[in-house]
Amino acid sequence: MTNQELDPGTDGADVVASERRHLLDVAYRLLGSLAEAEDAVQEGFARWFSLAPEQRTAIENPAAWLTTVVSRICLDQLRSARAKRERYVGEWIPEPLPPTGADEGPRIAHEPDPADRVTLDESVNMALLVVLEAMTPAERVAFILHDVFRYPFAAIAEVVGRTPEACRQLASSARRRIDVASGLRAPSADQARLVAEFRRAWEARDVRALVGLLDPEATVVADGGGLVAAARRPITGADRIGRYLATLADKGTELGMRVEETTVNGRPGLVGRHGDQTVVVLAFGIEGGRIRNLWAVVNPEKLHRWNATAPG
Numbered sequence: 531m532t533n534q535e536l537d538p539g540t541d542g543a544d545v546v547a548s549e550r551r552h553l554l555d556v557a558y559r560l561l562g563s564l565a566e567a568e569d570a571v572q573e574g575f576a577r578w579f580s581l582a583p584e585q586r587t588a589i590e591n592p593a594a595w596l597t598t599v600v601s602r603i604c605l606d607q608l609r610s611a612r613a614k615r616e617r618y619v620g621e622w623i624p625e626p627l628p629p630t631g632a633d634e635g636p637r638i639a640h641e642p643d644p645a646d647r648v649t650l651d652e653s654v655n656m657a658l659l660v661v662l663e664a665m666t667p668a669e670r671v672a673f674i675l676h677d678v679f680r681y682p683f684a685a686i687a688e689v690v691g692r693t694p695e696a697c698r699q700l701a702s703s704a705r706r707r708i709d710v711a712s713g714l715r716a717p718s719a720d721q722a723r724l725v726a727e728f729r730r731a732w733e734a735r736d737v738r739a740l741v742g743l744l745d746p747e748a749t750v751v752a753d754g755g756g757l758v759a760a761a762r763r764p765i766t767g768a769d770r771i772g773r774y775l776a777t778l779a780d781k782g783t784e785l786g787m788r789v790e791e792t793t794v795n796g797r798p799g800l801v802g803r804h805g806d807q808t809v810v811v812l813a814f815g816i817e818g819g820r821i822r823n824l825w826a827v828v829n830p831e832k833l834h835r836w837n838a839t840a841p842g
Contacts, residue, residue, distance in 0.1 A: 545592045546578055552593070553600050555649050559674045560604040561611075562624030562659050564648065564835070570607065574600035594685070601671060601689040608667035619756025621764065623825050624659040625832045626811045627795045650796030653678045656813035656825055658708065659795070665704050672697045673704035721816050722791075722798040728814075728821065729789055729800055735779050737772040744768035745820040750775075755829035771824070801836065808836035 553574060557567035574596050578586070589595050615622050627648060648654065653674070662670050668690045675681040675689065676697070683694035683701075690697060724743060731739035746768050754760025765771055782789070787802045787809060794800075794813040802810040811833065815823030827833065 546575060546596065549593050549596050551649070553596060556597060556674065556679060557600055557604050558627075558648050559653055559659075559662075559678060560601065560671060561607060562663060564625050564627065566607060567604075570600050570603045573603050597681075598685070598688055601675060605667055605671050605689060608670060619754070620760055620762040621751045621753050622663070622755075623751060623753035623827050623832075624656065624663065626656065626799075626813060626827050626836075627654060628836045629793050650793075654795045655797055656795050656799075657815040657823060660815075660823075660825065661708055662704075665707060666700075668692070669700045669704040669707075672700035673708075676701045677705065718797060720819065721814060724816060724819075724821060725798040725800060725814055726791060729791060732775055732779050733789060735776045737776050740772040740775055741768045743821055744771055745817060745822040748820070748822055748824065750824045750826065752826040753829050753832070755831060757830055758828050760826070760828050806837070808833050811836060 550571065553571045554564075554567055557570045558564055561567050561570065577599055578592070578596060581589075586592070627650065630650065652658065662673070665673070671690055672683075672686055675686045676683060683697040686697045686701075687694045690700070692700070728740070728743050731743060747766065748768050748771055750761070750765040750771050752760035754762075761774075765774055782802060785804060787804050789800055789802050792799055792801050794811055797813070799814060800812040801808050802812075809828065809830075811827045813825045813827075814821055815825075
């Protein structure tokens with residue numbers, strides 16, 4: 531854990547503020563939603579500042595304290611999220627992250643966007659986030675804190691309320707789930723090539739070319755959240771997906787949508803835009819040189835960060 535000390539006689543505001551990026555990194559990976567991650571971090575800050583001055587002074591490592599508190603908040607949210615997911619209309623996909631403010635992208639921000647504070651690395655690969663969704667809350671916390679952020683199991687035990695050895699077993703179980711998952715280790719250059727070829731074939735409505743890029747057992751999952759039209763169940767099989775995508779391309783052309791290459795969670799992906807508004811974000815899972823998974827987020831509540839903010 532980070533090891534910043536609190537200066538005597540202060541409320542630790544500077545130290546707390548300096549931890550925002552780290553805490554967002556942890557919370558987004560745990561929750562798969564930047565909006566929920568922001569809420570968790572803000573709640574952690576609120577708990578810090580609700581302490582009496584002498585309580586804050588007694589905490590030797592505010593950064594470690596905040597990480598523990600925010601992780602516990604995330605764990606509670608994960609436990610309640612299962613019931614929410616059951617009520618969600620259609621499939622639920624983690625909130626996709628746009629390119630950072632320094633990269634390409636349509637966003638205009640007067641204040642630094644929290645999305646720009648999330649470190650983009652393999653641990654936010656959409657394929658991995660989807661696998662994390664299938665884990666138990668305790669498995670997810672143990673894996674993220676230990677394997678991604680290198681926290682000792684003794685510290686993780688304080689978060690999940692189990693012994694260090696139990697936390698070690700949770701992380702091991704999570705690791706086995708990831709080892710059998712697809713689409714997690716494709717080199718970025720291979721993914722960029724496949725995504726570019728996919729975009730050309732999709733725009734040309736070339737079903738044969740699309741099928742050739744897809745794994746025979748490929749799956750498309752769409753997330754509309756009940757707010758816009760989207761397939762409510764996964765679509766499986768290259769031939770079926772090829773025809774489905776060609777139909778979507780026809781509809782997109784009728785609506786004036788254009789498809790552009792971009793990065794999604796730091797990996798090559800696509801966006802569909804109508805005017806200056808992003809209406810769909812596509813993330814890819816690659817296995818064996820072909821597209822095995824395609825995740826399409828069309829829920830507008832998950833696309834706010836992809837769209838320009840009008841000057842206020």
